[in-house]
Amino acid sequence: MLGIDIGGTRTKWVQWSPEYGVLDHGELATPRDLRAVVELTVALIRDADVAAAGIAVPGCLSDDLRRIELLPNLPGPWADLPFADEVETRTGVPVRLVNDARAFATAELRMGAARGVDDALFVTIGTGIGGALALNGEVVRARGDAVGELGHMICRPDGTACGCGARGCLETVAGGWALVAQVRARGGRAETPEDVVRSTGQVERDVLDDAGRALGLVLSNVVAYTGVTTVVIGGGVAPAFAYLRPAVEAELVHRARLTGPVDLRLAHLGPTAGALGAAIITGADR
Ligand SMILES: [Zn+2]
Structure with a gap:
């Protein structure tokens, strides 16, 4: 194949x-x-x-x-x-x-970070943000392969226009190029998502903190809705997740009485x- x-x-x-x-x-x-x-x-x-x-x-x-x-x-x-x-x-x-x-979720479920897990949520953070849901050991793949559009869950209804036609999608706050755009809008000088992650400047920290909170909010909602307790994070900007993680975990902890603890894992299989x-x-x- x-x-x-x-x-x-x-x-x-x-x-x-x-x-x-x-x-x-x-x-x-x-x-x-x-x-x-x-x-x-x-x-x-x-x-x-x-x-x-x-x-x-x-x-x-x-x-x-x-x-x-x-x-x-x-x-x-x-x-x-x-x-x-x-x-x-x-x-x-x-x-x-x-x-x-x-596709990413299928590989990580069969032979990567979620091997042996029945129910899990998958997030890819790259140029944009993708997602997928596995239930009972299978990635849910319905009509048009459309289940899992985490990047287009709206977290700021009056926010920035998204490539999908809506406003304030998660991707416009926490996607790789959205990080760069927000740093520039606040007077910073990032050229790439990696620049944002590597910088120790306050503007960059604030943008990453906002992105982490938005990602955590969307994840905690989907975890509450689906009942999964494992979340796998991957994609080209996944190294940035170390900087998003505190804000994401804070949002998940807020919901823990409902959802129980959530196991956040980094993808294993690489690009x-x-x-x-x-x-x-x-x-x-x-
Ligand atoms: Zn969108």
């Missing part, structure tokens, strides 16, 4: 077999142009010589999982493109689309978890 994870900045791929595990992996810059993304996907599948491919994307999929309806961080007329059909026709390899956070999950999901379907 080949798993491809088309990220907002990097595209990761993994060749995986149920018998032998990860056989090969790599990554490239994600092109900024829709057609170039299609060409890269076709080239990766042709090079891999595999029976099937799973493609994880950071956006919304059509109900039948054949088209990408919306990619907030890679704008383009995606909804007009029969993505899965075109890639299948040109490569002769069956492909399926999955949401990248649900290729999404690609690995896409390959596992594709293998399970065959």
Whole structure:
């Protein structure tokens, strides 16, 4: 199986077999142009010589999982493109689309931080914020693979406009680029999310504290709603979680009489978890 994870900045791929595990992996810059993304996907599948491919994307999929309806961080007329059909026709390899956070969760549940856990919540903090829910040992994957949009839970109704069309989504407060934007709006000089995390300045600390509180609020609500007691944090900006953690834990402790203690864990599988999950999901379907 080949798993491809088309990220907002990097595209990761993994060749995986149920018998032998990860056989090969790599990554490239994600092109900024829709057609170039299609060409890269076709080239990766042709090079891999595999029976099937799973493609994880950071956006919304059509109900039948054949088209990408919306990619907030890679704008383009995606909804007009029969993505899965075109890639299948040109490569002769069956492909399926999955949401990248649900793919990440599948890998971490099967062989990572949540191995052996039945019920868990998963959060990816990168360019944006993704999420997923596992119940009874399975990642919940309903119509359009749409269960788990934690990044688009609204925590500030009058807040900043989000790529999804709403205002004040969690992603606009705690996503990687939102951290940078907020530091700049307060007079700071961050260029990347890493700059925000590395800085010891008060502006950066305040932005991270706000982001941690917003993340903790959303997580505590979802924990209360679903009853899960394990939360796995991953994604490209996961190293920033050390700085978000005190504020997140404070929010979770507020709710502990209702929810009980919550086990916050860092993801184990690193940046290729999404690609690995896409390959596992594709293998399970065959
Ligand atoms: Zn949103």
